[in-house]
Amino acid sequence: MLTIYGVYLSRASRVYWTAEELGIPFKAVKVTQARYLKDPFAEDAPFNTRSSDFLAVNPSAQIPAIDDDGLVLTESLAITLYLAKKHGGELAPADIAEEGEMLRWTLWAATELEPQTVQIVLVHDAGQETSEGGRKTIAVASRMLKMPLSVLELHLAGRDYLVGDRFTVADINVAEVLRYAMGEPKLFEDKPNIRAWYDACHARPAFEKMMAGRRAEAAALSAVG
Structure with a gap:
């Protein structure tokens, strides 16, 4: 199964949109950008780009990243191209x-x-x-x-x-x-x-589904703020 690491309010939005267009199941793992946290290394810090478990996925400490049945891939635009070509259909190149x-x-x-x-x-x-x-x-x-x-x-x-x-x-x-x-x-x-x-x-x-995710995250951040 495809796992997408990254919040919707990031370049991960491109990957979420692509996955929705392709109609493939995926697991979304919320990974907060460390730069938005006071102390990303604190014991009570949320899962973030400096968390050791995430650095094991992407040592560059950037989102998004994916794990597609064992294939770990980073760089949002490379991920979208990969997913389109793997799953084919109208989204992918015909030749x-x-x-x-x-x-x-x-x-x-x-x-x-x-x-x-x-x-x-x-x-x-x-x-x-x-x-x-x-x-x-x-x-x-x-x-x-x-x-x-x-x-x-x-x-x-x-x-x-x-x-x-x-x-x-x-x-x-x-x-x-x-x-x-x-x-x-x-x-x-x-x-x-x-x-x-x-x-x-x-x-x-599919774009609206992705944007709904972005709006939900923005609303949650506003509520905390």
């Missing part, structure tokens, strides 16, 4: 050409989008988007995103999805990376193709 395209868009998202989109979401998560420093960070990230977003907008012209005229794991990977920038709607004002594609991805029932 080597599609596999190349899915790898291309996944790596593109990781290198061209995520370094900037993460900067945006961190500013918003910290509630600093109206501060001078926050505005500067967002302005720089937005400027760096102009070219890659133009590339994506052009690719989606006349297409509903990224690869093979159907929803695939490539769409999950790119949409999840791009979600970090959605706190800045001005980035997408002149990108109707991206907006239509993004809305279609988020209209999927």
Whole structure:
């Protein structure tokens, strides 16, 4: 059975969404990021990325990780690609050409989008988007995103999805990376193709199941706070 290590409020969201799309059973193990804990090594600390049992799974102390019937795998985007290819169906590549395209868009998202989109979401998560420093960070990230977003907008012209005229794991990977920038709607004002594609991805029932997990965790954190 597939075991997914990581809270929904993390990059593990990509893995949970993929598992829901594939309709495969999985066990979710809540692993809190150590940076959010006062003392991750305390005896009463929750299971976290610095816990010895988790470090035995991923010595890099990062989530997500999976254990798929004995195969331990880390790195969220690699995990989603692996799960799609293992279980097949519409989410997976139909041939080597599609596999190349899915790898291309996944790596593109990781290198061209995520370094900037993460900067945006961190500013918003910290509630600093109206501060001078926050505005500067967002302005720089937005400027760096102009070219890659133009590339994506052009690719989606006349297409509903990224690869093979159907929803695939490539769409999950790119949409999840791009979600970090959605706190800045001005980035997408002149990108109707991206907006239509993004809305279609988020209209999927599997995405809503994943987001329900994120909302539940956020509500629990608010209650504690």
